[in-house]
Amino acid sequence: MNRFILKNGSVISEGKTLPVNKSDILIEDGKILDMGMFDNLEIPSFDVSNCFVLPGLIDMHTHLDDWAGDFYTADTYISGSKIAVLNGITTLGTFITESENSLRDFVKDTTKSTLVNCYDRTIKKSFNNSYSDYFWHLTPLIFDDNGKINRKKVDEVNQMMEIGIKTLKLYTTYKKAGICSSYEQIKMFFNLFNNRNISFLIHCEDDETILSSVLKNPDFKNTFTHTLLRPAKAEVTAVKKIVELALENHCKIHIVHISTVEGAEYIYKNKNKIPVTVETCPQYLFLDENYLKGKNGFRYFCTPPLRDVQTIMELKNRAVNGLFDVYASDHCPFLKKDKKIYANDIRLIPSGLPGIGVLGNLILKLFQNDYMKAFSEISLKLSKNPASICGIYPQKGTLKKGSDADVSVFEITNKNYKLVSSLSDVYEPYEEFNGNLILKYVFLRGKKIVENNSLSDPHNFSGKCLSYNELL
Numbered sequence: 001m002n003r004f005i006l007k008n009g010s011v012i013s014e015g016k017t018l019p020v021n022k023s024d025i026l027i028e029d030g031k032i033l034d035m036g037m038f039d040n041l042e043i044p045s046f047d048v049s050n051c052f053v054l055p056g057l058i059d060m061h062t063h064l065d066d067w068a069g070d071f072y073t074a075d076t077y078i079s080g081s082k083i084a085v086l087n088g089i090t091t092l093g094t095f096i097t098e099s100e101n102s103l104r105d106f107v108k109d110t111t112k113s114t115l116v117n118c119y120d121r122t123i124k125k126s127f128n129n130s131y132s133d134y135f136w137h138l139t140p141l142i143f144d145d146n147g148k149i150n151r152k153k154v155d156e157v158n159q160m161m162e163i164g165i166k167t168l169k170l171y172t173t174y175k176k177a178g179i180c181s182s183y184e185q186i187k188m189f190f191n192l193f194n195n196r197n198i199s200f201l202i203h204c205e206d207d208e209t210i211l212s213s214v215l216k217n218p219d220f221k222n223t224f225t226h227t228l229l230r231p232a233k234a235e236v237t238a239v240k241k242i243v244e245l246a247l248e249n250h251c252k253i254h255i256v257h258i259s260t261v262e263g264a265e266y267i268y269k270n271k272n273k274i275p276v277t278v279e280t281c282p283q284y285l286f287l288d289e290n291y292l293k294g295k296n297g298f299r300y301f302c303t304p305p306l307r308d309v310q311t312i313m314e315l316k317n318r319a320v321n322g323l324f325d326v327y328a329s330d331h332c333p334f335l336k337k338d339k340k341i342y343a344n345d346i347r348l349i350p351s352g353l354p355g356i357g358v359l360g361n362l363i364l365k366l367f368q369n370d371y372m373k374a375f376s377e378i379s380l381k382l383s384k385n386p387a388s389i390c391g392i393y394p395q396k397g398t399l400k401k402g403s404d405a406d407v408s409v410f411e412i413t414n415k416n417y418k419l420v421s422s423l424s425d426v427y428e429p430y431e432e433f434n435g436n437l438i439l440k441y442v443f444l445r446g447k448k449i450v451e452n453n454s455l456s457d458p459h460n461f462s463g464k465c466l467s468y469n470e471l472l
Helices: 077-085 114-126 151-163 183-196 207-212 225-229 232-249 261-269 309-320 336-341 356-366 371-389
Strands: 003-013 023-028 031-036 045-047 052-055 057-059 089-097 133-139 167-171 199-203 253-255 276-280 407-418 434-444 447-451
Touching: 003 371, 003 407, 052 371, 057 356, 057 371, 077 089, 077 356, 089 114, 089 167, 089 356, 089 371, 089 434, 114 151, 151 183, 167 183, 183 199, 183 232, 199 232, 207 232, 232 253, 232 261, 261 276, 261 309, 309 356, 356 371, 356 434
Parallel strands: 003 045, 003 052, 057 089, 089 133, 133 167, 167 199, 199 253, 253 276
Antiparallel strands: 003 023, 023 031, 052 407, 407 434, 434 447
């Protein structure tokens, strides 16, 4: 039996602080056994006085160990989970996207479908290669070339849900990549899988609006052109159509990486009608379109594109006032050499930014020096809410009796340090920003994995997959 106590911390969970200023957490065999004051128990303890004690954070939107066109993401499960736990993130949500392109480094089993091969590839890439726990969002291609439903593929998706998949990711854009679904197809997705009590994650950018935004003689050498080719209107149009479809089909939807005020507010207004949640990311709260100008604009190339200064200011203000349900990084890093190779042609630049390593610090900055409010929001929108949306609550995302003992213990320091989004050789989009959070401890299922901002055992990959029951 492994029992110990976290003593005298300021415990914050699900947006609430325990009624006493200082509290203890009793942990046994990887689970939270009780909370209160346990002065009379003679068992090992960790002093967490003057610390904020939160459930392990969850970044539910990351892209790791996969191909994006001709480029491979800079972070693997090993490096991505390492920067995660060193910043208090104990669970990562990442993706299995059905694509022949994803199998270019994998010996396929020709008796299996592309979807199953992609699934098997991800298992092999991730298993025994993660410091954090993790789960998968699935993007299956269930329609044939004639637009008809492939029933065998539907059966495969249902089997994966039986094993542990709890979310599907759908796109209203990216036709060239082969992952775009029409609104009619998304409606069919809703009808086919809504009875599984899953969440549908939707990337909202209306493809027709994007196509109609083609400029006369666009300057593809200028990264700023990206903002004109993928305008805010495309996001808002897709958000409205997806919300309407969800209303018709009574679906649980989550809109990812919102970058517009109008889109976010439309979702918020419909919360009383359907179970819809919305996420935004640090790049849409702290970086604006001016970063896309000049010779280094390619470093900030992501989709949706960065927005204007006024939009950023309004999104930050609304974030502080509770507009968003989730903060996530949309971590999609590429090596410097890969990002730079097509710096003069926005049609070819790999799209995405790193962000896992800055997520907590930047959300803390939203609330300036009101640390209690900031950590309350973080415990809700970087723990409880993503866990609920992704079907892993209350195992994750909370400090309750019986929950996994995933605990992050934060200290505030007066010394600022440079933020680091990724440990790989990437351009740092947040090089102008500083942080002041110190990780005193991080526990994953009751095991101490970080102490004083360092891994306790760099050779121990103790992370487990939450989307594949046979690995649990």
